[in-house]
Amino acid sequence: MEPDKSALAEADLVRMAQRGDMVSFEELVGRYRDKIYARAYSMMRHEEEALDLSQDAWVKGWQRLAQFQGDSSFITWMTRIVINLCLDQLRKQKRQRAESIEAMEENDGGGIERRMPVVQPNPTLGLERAELRERIDRALVQLSHEHRTVLVLHEFEELEYKEIAKRMKCSIGTVMSRLFYARRRMASLLAGLKRESSE
């Protein structure tokens, strides 16, 4: 019978897993699988892909466990791995598909985001937390991969411009521009959702 590892601290589990104890690693997977899956899902917006990528991230995590020095928390380290896998996958998909109209609008001389009227009043005002989350999720679906990714990395992962640019292999200027567009689009979409619900 396998020993119960559920009471052990994360640091102990990581140490034992680094020595090759798969049962400890399984416990870590059990603890954080939802968070890793959620990050993959927020970037890919596709359940099957998110599932595969989250599992690939755990396999990579096991293989690179010796490199984990404890500079950040284990879950932060794992989240970086799944983000990188998702970004690689998105890059592959981007190569395979034609550029979206949305991306063309962003890159043309007069980006639509610059001309959009400022949304007032605050479209998130008075919403319950669960409802707010649900609306944010629905609005995120309508963004392009590029805009959603930069927003997820900045707002959910709390990464700085420089770090996002490094991970997305683009310039800081592109990150700022994408983030600006994504936020303005989100404001517009959330206002639309608010109007829908009040009608």
Place this chain on the structure above:
Amino acid sequence: MKHDLQLKVQAWLDGELPDREARQIAEWIARDAEASALAAELGCIKKAMFRNEAAAAPGESREFYWSKIERQIQREAGLRRGAGTPWYARWRRYLAPAAGVAALACVLVMAVRQNGPPTFDEISSTIDGMEAVTFHDQTSQMTVVWLQDNTPASAANIPVQDPVLSPDRPVPVSDM
């Protein structure tokens, strides 16, 4: 408003500007209604999204989710082991048993040859009018040849010089 100024407002909001520039932008936002409205809109989205990610969970049980990870880890570990082995080491696993079987077969053949019954090879050669029968005894390493003259005149014309060469008696030709 110029796009670079819009981006400055956003960078100010995200705390990405150096202190001096941040102060300048803050002063400008406080004076400019358009910049102020833009800062309010961007700020409310930033605030709304902060720690408000919708929860998502894989639709599989913990055991099933883990089993796929475990299988992949084991499969990739196997592939890495295989990739790290030199070609001659991979061949050795097949060549070693084959060489063993071949060696065993050689030993068996040699044993049978050494311990088996002696064999007598018989070679016949016929010359006009002469008949020769050869026996080789491997055990005693000796070859014996019988010669028989069947020509009609042989009995009368060829004198028998040596009783050993008598047609009816075997003659040891050579010791091998």
